[in-house]
Amino acid sequence: MADNSNNITQIQPLAGTELMTRSAEVRAQYAKANPKSYSLFEKAKTSLPGANTRSVLHYSPFPVTIIRAKAAQVEDIDGHHYQDFLGEYTAGLYGHAHPVIVDAITKALANGLTFGGPNAVESKFAHLMCSRFAAVERLRFCNSGTESNVLALSAARAFTGRTDILVVDGSYHGSVLAFAGNSPLNLPFPTHRMTFNDSESAKQQILSLDNKLAAVLVEPMIGAGGCIPANPEFLTGLRHLTEQTGALLIFDEVMTSRLGASGLHSLYGITPDLVTFGKYLGGGLSFGAFGGRADILDRFDPARADAWPHAGTFNNNTLSLSAGFAGLNDIFGPDEADAFLVRGDTFRTSLADSIGGLGLPIHITGKGSMMAFHFCHNAPHAPYDVQRIPSELYELVHLSMMAKGQFHARRGMINLSLAMSDEMLETFKNTITEVMREFGELIERAALP
Ligand SMILES: Cc1ncc(COP(=O)(O)O)c(C=O)c1O
Structure with a gap:
């Protein structure tokens, strides 16, 4: 199915399966309900390719334009309100416009933005992150998760004097480090791929690459590839x-x-030797950081004769760092983080029980506040297992959930935020169970074996 039938008049039932027909119906209802978003989408296309400046924000037939957000709710330009279970792909941990974050940003703003010199918040935040994350002895800030991975990989290549990197097939580490398929925009590092959760494939690759291999880059739970946690043996083996x-x-x-x-x-x-960070740690603003072993990170000490350079005009920008510090220090302390992990696990279990009661080939995977649903008969173990599921199934559920005021990622990802009440969780669970029930027959027929 083409992902770009943007003109309302072109949204026709596609010949063929019932899945295509239902999909077209749901698209047409969606288009009718969102005329202002559609109009803005069309206008934006004249300057933004496909009306888009961040690929993941496009979904068929066209995305709604969000105009404001508060706590766990977003509002679109056609006046619909949604419970926000997308949570900005995990960056929205604190919910929208949290007063503590707004206050931190307002205070930082009042003192001016970029000083051209070190500021007081960068070391405070670095101390906090080093004390919080066990593997992090030293840390450097940058501006995005992509940048943090590019810098960690480059540092590993410089530190080891080696060239090659090993990643998980189907994984995502940033806009130029996308390993689901073959992105022509990826950085030209000599890159090899292993199968997630397959210790034998990892072992063979690592041993055969031997002293060419600079780094293995892996998410301990695959995020964009479907919230699939690693088996402990896989990570221990690595x-x-x-x-x-x-x-x-x-x-x-x-x-x-x-x-x-x-x-x-x-x-x-x-x-691990190095860890990369981003998303919620900027409190909702642009953010990235990478940290780890002191003997590696200390190579960035500018006073050293053999110092590695690491530039970045906005690396220590006061807005991101103030918002990030306030979030981690004042809202999401260690106890809150542990409690939120349990709350997420409890919700995922109850969601899986509720959907499981339908007896359909649907699996819910994840950990804590991050989870995803998959239309497949067997539980997925690697991103490759879920990336072949027909996109029309996800479209049906996604647009139907939006029509009922619930917003999650098109690919089936669900992220909780601290702003969510138990009542919201319950409503989401009941609504998605009903939607899955409605499309039960189609799911049964189209799910992966
Ligand atoms: C695991 C992972 N790494 C890196 C990135 C890239 O982060 P950013 O979008 O801030 O560049 C993402 C973004 O989704 C991610 O999920």
Whole structure:
């Protein structure tokens, strides 16, 4: 199915399966309900390719334009209100316009924005993150999760004097580090791929690459690829094998550092050499950071004769750092983070029970406040398992949920925020169970084996 039938008059039932027909019906209802969004979408196309400046924000037939958000609710330009279970792909942990974050930003604004010199908040925030995340002895700030991974990989290549990197097939680490398919925009690092949760494939790759391999980059739970947690043996194996061959182990915790008081590496009890961060840690503003072993990070000390350079005009921008510090220090302390992990696990279990009661081939995976649903008969173990599920199924559920005031990611990802009440969770659970029931027959027929 084309993903770009943007003209309302072109939204026709596609010949063929019932799935296509239902999909077209739901699209037509959606288009009718969102005329202002559609009009803005058409206008935006003249200057933004496909009316888009962040690929993941496009979904068929066209995305709604959001005009404001408060706590766990967003409002679109046609006046619809949604319960926000997208949670800005995990960056929205605090909910929208949290008073503590707004206050921190307002105070930072009043003192001017970029000073051209070190400021007081950068070291405060760095101390906090080093004390919070077990594997982080030293840290550097940057501006996005993509940047944090590019810098961690480049640092690993410089530190080891090696060239190649190993990643998980189907994983996502940023706009130029996208390993689902073959993005022509990816950085030209010599890159090899292993199968997630397949210790044998990892072992063969690492041993055969031997002293060419600079780094293994992995998410301890695959995020964009479907919220699939790693088997502990898989990660332990990576730790042992990288130690054995001298490659660095980098955990991408851009999404998962919200899981528990000290991130997912601590929950697994594994100390990677480097960890990368982003998303919620900027309190809702642009943010990235990478940290880890002091002997690696200290190579960035500008006073050293052999210092590595790391520029970035906005690396220490006071708005992101003030918002990020306030969030981690005043809202999401270690106890709150541990409690939120439990709350997420409890909700995921009850969601899985509710949907499971329908007897359909649907699996819910995830950890804590991050989860995803998959239309497949067997539980998925790797992103590859879920990336072949027909997109029309996700479209049906996504647009139908929006029609009922519930907003989650098109690909089936659900992220909780601290602003959500128990009542909201209950409503979401009941609504999605009803939607799945409505499309039960189609799901049964189109789900992956
Ligand atoms: C695991 C992971 N790493 C890196 C990134 C890139 O972060 P950013 O969008 O801030 O560049 C993302 C973004 O979704 C991500 O999910």
